[in-house]
Amino acid sequence: MKAKVHIMLKAGVLDPQGRAVQHSLAALGFADVDEVRQGKYIELDLNEDDQAAARARVEAMCRQLLANTVIETYSIEIV
């Protein structure tokens, strides 16, 4: 199975990169963007056939390495 993991900064944590992208968009005339938040997208190929087991494994990976839960949240999609 494949796992798709999205990692984003928590609400309230300043995202300087997102803000720089927003300013650059505004300079290009895209002034209708109120906020940009930039994150990470990670794809994992898993040798696991059970969906629940796969999700549990990826949860553990997120907690231990893929995300830093002090500043980041993660969401997992198993496909």
Added chain:
Amino acid sequence: MRAGVIVFPGSNCDRDVAVALEQTTGRPTTMIWHRDTALPPLDLIVVPGGFAFGDYLRAGAIAAQSPVMREVKARAAAGAYVLGICNGFQVLTEAGLLEGVLMRNTGLRFVCRDVYLRVDNAATAFTRGYGQGQVVRMPIAHNEGNFYADAATLDRLAAEGRIVFSYCDAEGHSDVATNPNGAQRHIAGIVNRGGNVLGLMPHPERLADPLLGGTDGRAMFEGLLAAVAA
């Protein structure tokens, strides 16, 4: 003082700190490759600056999971002094030995220059060579030095005297203009609750010899030497 320096692929301040330590201790520094897990007896373990594992994923994240860090955690729990400088500070936060995270500098630039620091706690083994409130000069060179922790954690760090170094001006005043990276509460360095694990973004080893243009960093190594001898 028996000192060791951890070396990761991408560490680049390991030899600088080894030289600074040898000048202070008068004995060789043990260099420890990241795959090593059998460490000799050590009073001080330094996690040096650099770009361990290319800063992949997050600065310090991969290094924090390397085999040697399990041993560093065990030694820290047993009371050994652990000093994380720059990338080493990032590794120690990712390893859970210190609170918080070092995020991207708010200016989105790699900042490489000397800064002034105020010693906010001169009672630690790392800072006993300085005076309380003393202003010192040290170089910084980082892209991710923006210290972040939630408000409750910041309050706890402050209340427990664990904010050890703060960015400031030459007179010791901190404000937005003296903060090079957006760090919350101008934090440049913190210590753990046990007082034996310190992380800081500035590089004491880069101003530890008159030939380097200053010696303000040297008091940290001399303080540790005195603490170990005590």
